[in-house]
Amino acid sequence: MSTQHDVKDLNLAELGRKRMEWAEQEMPVLRLIRERFAREKPLEGIRLSACLHVTTETGNLMRTLVAGGADVVLCGSNPLSTQDDLAAALVVYDNVPVYAIKGESNEVYYQHIKAALDHNPQITMDDGADLVSGLLNQRTDLLKDIYGSTEETTTGVIRLRAMANDGLLTFPVIAVNDSDTKHLFDNRYGTGQSTIDGVIRATNVLLAGKTFVVGGYGYCSRGIAERARGMGSNVIVTEVDPVRALEAAMDGFRVMPMVQAAAIADFIVTATGDKHVIKRDDFEVMKDGCIIANSGHFNVEIDIPALESMSTEKRQPRTFIDQYVLKDGRKINLLGEGRLINLASAEGHPSAVMDMSFANQALASEFLVKNKDQIAAGVHALPKELDREIASLKLQAMGITMDTLSAEQEHYLTSWQEGT
């Protein structure tokens, strides 16, 4: 057992271990990597600090990194996403120092980030770029030991590219989100299923026949729109990008400005990565009983301070629902404090998609160690061969075979002489 930790209750460890084993059955690619890591020890002695959602899938990633020889510390990447039983299991059975408690205050959240940085990491692994922000803002003394970082999510990659543009990023970062085997699956099918799961677990309200508004049409939001349609909702998409708005329209969704959509919505879920996607003007026109939630990384997509200032009362009809009563008596139901609802009230993306995301994370950390001092500072994608290797392993695990190009076809694809 690790003596270093700040978790809710170590007595939950056995439950966490069982759930981690259950998740592992759906993570065959990560399992293969773990078995190879155990033989080859590519991360031997490497100090690695991870700031990720502390879930059963993350538990399996931690075990993979430890099998590879890494000296790992884990903290949560969101105050409301931690699975306390899993945090306890990693401490008790896998000897991993974990700093994460579901429902922790912002103050404790940042204390936990500090604890992860105090590990003096050579590699950091982020979901949202909070460790890298901490390094650059508070702990520049640690930069000398950093080989590089990995980043899981769209929001984190956007922040890191902004740091690079400002000339601040002095080491390489592998943007795991840029891998096809990450964003095409985790963002779309993972967010799609887990967000609907989160909304249902929080409310137990029927989706069929309801008007369901989705803010954004990136990979995450299109996953949500598709799955809400599958549940029988009438789905409306809001966008600011003309190409994405057009795609949404041709995928068969109604597209309109948020303020028009808000007036007819039964549900509104945001996943844009931007702030104040639902704001005062929208609250002003919402129907009584409207349910609003966010599945983007930060709790800024809904202007909660505006909602607070417009309300006379706040009630809690169920766990994960804050019901705001407006001056005219209308009630607006905010789920999960505006934090990512798929992890706040549900369990995050299913293991089968996290298998590929975390295979990318494991291979990215190995890539940083193998290529130490050879990768330029800045944000990079994982090499395409590794991305394709993950897809091949996943297909194999799913028992799916496919065609291969003949020599004649390969030649055709690299030449220009042949026409009709």
Ligand code: ADE
């Ligand atoms: N992000 C979204 N779902 C997740 C999960 N199940 N585990 C870790 N990070 C996640």
